[in-house]
Amino acid sequence: MPDIQEPDWYVVPLERSDLRRLQRRTNYHGVLRLFAYFALLALFASLTVAGFGTGWTVLFFILYGSVYTYSDSIEHETHHRTAFRSIWLNEVVHWLAGVLTFKEAIRDRWVHALHHTYTYYRGIDLEIEFDRPPNLLLATFNVLFSIVRTAHNLAYTIQDAFHPLVSVSKATRLCVPASEYQKVVWSARANLACYFGVIGVAIGIHSWWPILFIFGARLVAMYIGVVSAVHHGGLAENVPDWRLNTRTVLVGPVTRLLHWNMNYHLEHHMYPTVPFHALSRLHVSIGPGCPAPYGSTISAWREMLPTLVKQRRIPEYFVARSLPA
């Protein structure tokens, strides 16, 4: 755990009764999203297999992977227990999403809690996307393909699974209290059992498809990579004000659906108990106290990309956002 004082974050005030209304949870919003997610996966998987031997199979596999990697958004929403009203449903989906993301959900919930406490505090927040100065080639690679991140997370899971023969992983050591290690360790072992199960099925049916659809697709991260890189990239660091280090970006319905409305990222950081389906209403409620949202992912990239380029020469440079009076 970091030994610096917890930042005292600025929050745009909200009437208690309004907050209570926004905090209401449902099952059906989450179930519908989950159904849409798996329906799209089934569709694109079928088309990938059906098109085997033609160029279409590559296109459909990319589409499959682009949807598949939004398991990150499912895992994230269930981290916060805001995906479903039902506690058990939330926790089951949370764990399964952890398998799909290769993150191991219990450890990653602690890592994410740290991100909320120390958002963009360099040296503490483990979810900071870009180095300073950034290596643009590596950054581009990481945004488009989740190879490095997935490899790190899988390595953490393997290491945790073999505790106490080896020490726990760096992420577990930094974020999880020792009293909770056993939960992480057993969850990591169960994750690995799932992965071996997938390999076993592939061997059993003499097919590479299970490997491709679970392991290979995880690396096709360009859609979610491009969308989520702008959440914090290029903004101020080490400031206790999410309005200065977090972007809200207006996106289309497909991205909102797959991303569980996490484009309202500033609102999510200020009020993380508000479920995804109420974030657009929260955006309206606290909007006057926040900087204007970005009109599209492209407009956010237009600001972020030149900033990252400039940070190669001037690492301390960042986008200084102006706040409402």
Added chain:
Amino acid sequence: MDTWTPVAKRGELQDGDVVEAVVGVHILAVYRLRDDYFVTDGICTHQRAHLADGLVIGRIIECPKHQGRFDIGSGAPKGAPASLALRTYPVRVEGEDICVKLDVTAADS
């Protein structure tokens, strides 16, 4: 002699609600579940967050900051990132006042 301190009025709390009370240096969270009242420490044991801003779900209080969960009656942690129990306090109702006994430990309660 027992010292019972009034911390809230019954009318302030609806079923399933939580409010904050400050008594000296103590920040407390006062809950109503149906016709029963409970009091715990008001600050999350994980990191600094006021539980009165959180969400009551059944017998659970969920922290507004990281959604760590505690049992309102026992203070036991019920979901990460909560891992340490909240201190709980004996409560009694005197007329309209919800009163708490502050000079005991969680184990005593």
